Amino acid sequence: MAAVVGIRDLRRPAVFALWTLAVAACYYAAGRVGLLRRLVVDGAVVTPVWPPTGVAVACLLMFGMRVWPGIALGAFLVILSLTSPRPDAIGIVLGNTAAPVCAYLMLRRVGFRTDLGRLRDGLALVFLGALTAMLISATVGVGLLVLAGKLAAHGFWLVWLAWWVGDAMGVLIVTPILLLLPAVRRRPRMSRWREASVMALVACGLVPLATHSALSLLFLVYPLLIWAALRFQLAGSMLCALFTSVMATVAATDRTGPFERLSGVQVMMKLQAFNGTMALTALLLSAVVTEQRNTRLYVEQACQELVEVLKHLTAGDAPPGRAPTGGDDGRRRR
Structure with a gap:
């Protein structure tokens, strides 16, 4: 019995590590795809559509809160590929992690169904998962850029709008497609x-x-x-x-x-x-x-x-x- 318990205790960290690495890899790959096409707005580089937010929200809806460390790790790897891990970069990682988590919690609170078979599910994904939750990542990210001196204060709202819409677009376009993958088996x-x-x-x-x-x-x-x-x-x-x-x-x-x-x-x-x-x-x-x-x-x-x-x-x-x-x-x- 002790040996069986020991094997189970070893399996749990191993499975958790695999989940974390898989989600982080998906997030990082989506981030690299999103960075292929960028716009410069008031001296700041923004992406019109940020696919990692859609990947993060879909992973949370399908697998639960246990995958949030993978989202944080993936966001950190994306930031690390662009700049050095400074305090403002760490804050952006926290904001990019908190936004999908809040989206998941709000959608779960209103009884969201992942098959999107009801109008109320579509409205919830739009207004809660995309437009409301992504205010967190945009506000934290752009605010830290201003505090770090990388963005002028007068450009806050324009860059904030581009950041917010880009994150929301990732949820609106990418999340529904990923949620439909379990139904692909039907011929x-x-x-x-x-x-x-x-x-x-x-x-x-x-x-x-x-x-x-x-x-x-x-x-x-x-x-x-x-x-x-x-x-x-x-x-x-x-x-x-x-x-x-x-x-x-x-x-x-x-x-x-x-x-x-x-x-x-x-x-x-x-x-x-x-x-x-x-x-x-x-x-x-x-x-x-x-x-x-x-x-x-x-x-x-x-x-x-x-x-x-x-x-x-x-x-x-x-x-x-x-x-x-x-x-x-x-x-x-x-």
């Missing part, structure tokens, strides 16, 4: 594959045109998002939103298409406004469609059960769980 029908292939071809042609054309055709992506949400719910709409956001970010950082001849601030404002409205449209519309679909399925199931009960009653069968009483009535008549 759709062949007709659905054909429609999905057609939609993917249309997206590959339409999205680059809309994001790189000098005619400002960004509005063309919204019919594509509506199509994806109506036919493929969250999976289709969020994948389209992710692809569109990547292409728009590439165009903005290259200063091409609708972002040509704009200042750094104008590029940031236009890109983040477009990404925000697009992600909100995809997430909330798909949540509404999914909720209506689930409601219809529940009603159809209830109607089927009612039909089965009526068949038993019209056939003279006894209701389930109750013994027949015909014999007793016969004895009374005799």
